[in-house]
Amino acid sequence: MPRVAKVKGAAVAAGGGAKKKSKLYKMPEKIQEGTILLDTSKIKWKIGPSIGTGGFGEIYTACKQDEKNYDYVVKCEPHDNGPLFVEMHYYMRNTKLSDINNFKREKGLKNLGVPHMLGHGSVEVNNKKHRFIILPRYGSDINKLFLSNSRCLPEITVYRIVLQMLDAYEFIHRFGYVHADLKAANILLGNGKGGGEQTYLVDYGLASHYTTKDFKPDPKKMHNGTIQYTSRDAHQGVPTRRGDFEIMGYNIIEWLGVELPWVKEKILAAPVKVQKAKEAFMANVSMELKKLFPQGTPPTVEEFMNYVAQMKYNDEPDYEKCRNIFKSYLKAIKATISGDLDFKLKKAVLSGPTTSTAIKSNAKTKANIKKAQLLLKNKESDDNKIVDSSSPTPSRPVKSTAKSKVNVTKENLLSDSEENDDDEVISASDEDDVFESKRFKKNQSFKNLSPGRKLLQKKIAASKIISPLNRTKSSDIVTPISKTLSQKIASLASTSAETNKKRSPAVLNAKAHIKLSPHIKMTPSGSGSTVINNHITPNKKTGKTYEINFELDVSMDANVLVNVKRKKKPVTISQDQSDASGANDEYSTPVKRVKVRKAEEDENNRSPRTPYVTVKKSKRLIQSPKSGRP
Numbered sequence: 081m082p083r084v085a086k087v088k089g090a091a092v093a094a095g096g097g098a099k100k101k102s103k104l105y106k107m108p109e110k111i112q113e114g115t116i117l118l119d120t121s122k123i124k125w126k127i128g129p130s131i132g133t134g135g136f137g138e139i140y141t142a143c144k145q146d147e148k149n150y151d152y153v154v155k156c157e158p159h160d161n162g163p164l165f166v167e168m169h170y171y172m173r174n175t176k177l178s179d180i181n182n183f184k185r186e187k188g189l190k191n192l193g194v195p196h197m198l199g200h201g202s203v204e205v206n207n208k209k210h211r212f213i214i215l216p217r218y219g220s221d222i223n224k225l226f227l228s229n230s231r232c233l234p235e236i237t238v239y240r241i242v243l244q245m246l247d248a249y250e251f252i253h254r255f256g257y258v259h260a261d262l263k264a265a266n267i268l269l270g271n272g273k274g275g276g277e278q279t280y281l282v283d284y285g286l287a288s289h290y291t292t293k294d295f296k297p298d299p300k301k302m303h304n305g306t307i308q309y310t311s312r313d314a315h316q317g318v319p320t321r322r323g324d325f326e327i328m329g330y331n332i333i334e335w336l337g338v339e340l341p342w343v344k345e346k347i348l349a350a351p352v353k354v355q356k357a358k359e360a361f362m363a364n365v366s367m368e369l370k371k372l373f374p375q376g377t378p379p380t381v382e383e384f385m386n387y388v389a390q391m392k393y394n395d396e397p398d399y400e401k402c403r404n405i406f407k408s409y410l411k412a413i414k415a416t417i418s419g420d421l422d423f424k425l426k427k428a429v430l431s432g433p434t435t436s437t438a439i440k441s442n443a444k445t446k447a448n449i450k451k452a453q454l455l456l457k458n459k460e461s462d463d464n465k466i467v468d469s470s471s472p473t474p475s476r477p478v479k480s481t482a483k484s485k486v487n488v489t490k491e492n493l494l495s496d497s498e499e500n501d502d503d504e505v506i507s508a509s510d511e512d513d514v515f516e517s518k519r520f521k522k523n524q525s526f527k528n529l530s531p532g533r534k535l536l537q538k539k540i541a542a543s544k545i546i547s548p549l550n551r552t553k554s555s556d557i558v559t560p561i562s563k564t565l566s567q568k569i570a571s572l573a574s575t576s577a578e579t580n581k582k583r584s585p586a587v588l589n590a591k592a593h594i595k596l597s598p599h600i601k602m603t604p605s606g607s608g609s610t611v612i613n614n615h616i617t618p619n620k621k622t623g624k625t626y627e628i629n630f631e632l633d634v635s636m637d638a639n640v641l642v643n644v645k646r647k648k649k650p651v652t653i654s655q656d657q658s659d660a661s662g663a664n665d666e667y668s669t670p671v672k673r674v675k676v677r678k679a680e681e682d683e684n685n686r687s688p689r690t691p692y693v694t695v696k697k698s699k700r701l702i703q704s705p706k707s708g709r710p
């Protein structure tokens with residue numbers, strides 16, 4: 081029996097059109113830690129702890145049989161699931177380590193944010209055939225950090241990620257493919273030393289050949305992608321490079337803390353409506369951007385989106401021009417573009433004007449941008465001269481003509497004889513499944529996201545925090561950063577604690593939701609309403625450090641060390657009121673100083689993961705300064 085079965089191919093009625101018929105979609109069987117997988121090259125991989133589940137598969141850490149460090153991941157799905165099949169074939173054809181290294185050399189890059197596959201194969205788990213691929217292990221995905229920041233990233237960080245993703249795009253497009261699903265959840269930070277500086281674009285389950293010939297809408301692929309970001313071309317079922325750029329544009333807008341119009345209008349369940357909204361948006365992009373950024377559209381965003389809006393469907397993107405849009409801005413504001421990416425928002429972000437706005441109105445900085453643009457242009461032409469001498473067409477794709485001429489169809493994917501598959505035979509119905517399932521999966525993904533957004537919106541409404549909609553900027557200039565990723569995650573947590581302190585009483589009164597596993601009983605502590613897991617820490621003591629698995633509903637999911645300290649605060653509630661409201665001394669100590677830091681990632685010394693624990697704040701604790709009401 082499959083562990084979980086999901087309905088596939090239903091649910092989304094394209095703009096009120098006929099619903100597609102339902103199919104069942106399987107989740108993989110659980111693989112036990114320590115299991116050895118043999119790939120097609122006879123390399124043995126040992127399964128470590130699971131690090132997450134995607135839409136339809138599970139990701140485990142892994143190491144080579146004789147090694148100790150779990151530096152790899154295994155992505156495993158039932159054999160007849162489509163996305164992993166597509167992803168594996170994409171990796172097999174296009175991401176050879178030698179190609180990645182050549183591209184890095186050619187572009188003078190220290191790193192390139194595309195993974196390479198280390199192995200693949202098939203395995204029987206509980207008598208069910210599964211497919212697996214082995215990839216390098218990366219760090220946190222950007223979406224977690226985005227959500228921890230109340231759906232906003234520092235502007236400089238956004239542009240640095242964009243620059244890295246433009247490199248990744250250029251590499252992917254060079255082989256005749258588009259990624260078609262760029263989003264924060266598919267961008268991972270690196271792992272280990274220097275990992276915080278580089279991001280990697282993962283999940284190639286939707287990768288396909290792009291169109292260079294006729295623009296033929298394909299009903300079978302219409303609306304493929306993650307609905308918020310799906311490009312206008314993808315809405316018509318046509319994979320294009322301009323589509324990839326458009327997807328990136330929508331993400332940039334969102335990362336800067338602005339809600340996309342079709343998200344705001346809550347029409348994500350109607351793909352055709354979303355498609356129309358995007359057509360209208362892109363037809364008048366400067367005006368539409370003004371509505372989203374009332375305090376001034378960041379010039380980078382305006383230039384990039386205008387560039388995308390004027391592209392033809394079969395245009396080869398001008399990667400260098402786009403890079404320069406962001407590079408010149410970063411240069412003009414003298415931003416540091418090396419070192420770890422900074423995910424900490426400056427406090428000014430919550431209330432002040434945008435950096436971009438400030439810059440826009442500042443003639444001197446404008447002049448600086450121009451100067452930087454000019455410099456970069458000159459440098460570019462110099463670079464081209466240098467490359468020209470060694471390569472006849474360095475900036476042109478070097479894909480084989482055979483590939484470049486092929487339109488993306490499942491038949492193309494399957495009939496390619498160059499591949500070195502693990503002797504799998506895929507039937508015609510499997511092929512249909514491959515594409516149908518991924519399509520459904522992506523169409524469904526907005527459904528997965530919306531509860532989180534709803535929860536966040538509720539919290540924002542409850543807490544009177546400035547909504548991301550009103551927030552039109554990200555951070556000020558970033559100073560050089562030498563922090564490690566774990567320190568950064570810790571500082572994120574403390575920033576949010578800081579922010580909480582400064583919020584209105586309504587914020588402090590906001591009640592967090594507790595998610596508990598059934599076999600863990602939580603009991604309120606004597607004072608306040610912090611709850612401690614008595615079964616794991618029977619003699620709870622202040623000043624002690626406990627390691628727990630901590631899931632904030634802003635999606636920071638990690639094993640963390642929580643150092644609990646409680647400080648008594650002077651009682652500010654009168655006895656009468658106290659009596660009337662039922663409050664007493666015991667409940668008048670609302671401030672909990674909780675220090676959270678990420679536990680060491682050392683797999684061998686890691687304490688066992690415990691179920692979800694969340695700290696609660698009681699409504700009764702805080703007194704409104706004017707009314708005296710709690």
Ligand SMILES: Nc1ncnc2c1ncn2[C@@H]1O[C@H](COP(=O)(O)OP(=O)(O)OP(=O)(O)O)[C@@H](O)[C@H]1O
Nearest residue numbers: 132133134135136137139153215216217218221283
């Ligand atoms: N190489 C990797 N190293 C570390 N974590 C990874 C790696 N690849 C994926 N993950 C994590 O595993 C989870 C799922 O990954 P992925 O998106 O590839 O799966 P999927 O089944 O295609 O999911 P989706 O529903 O987003 O399409 C994500 O949380 C991601 O952060």
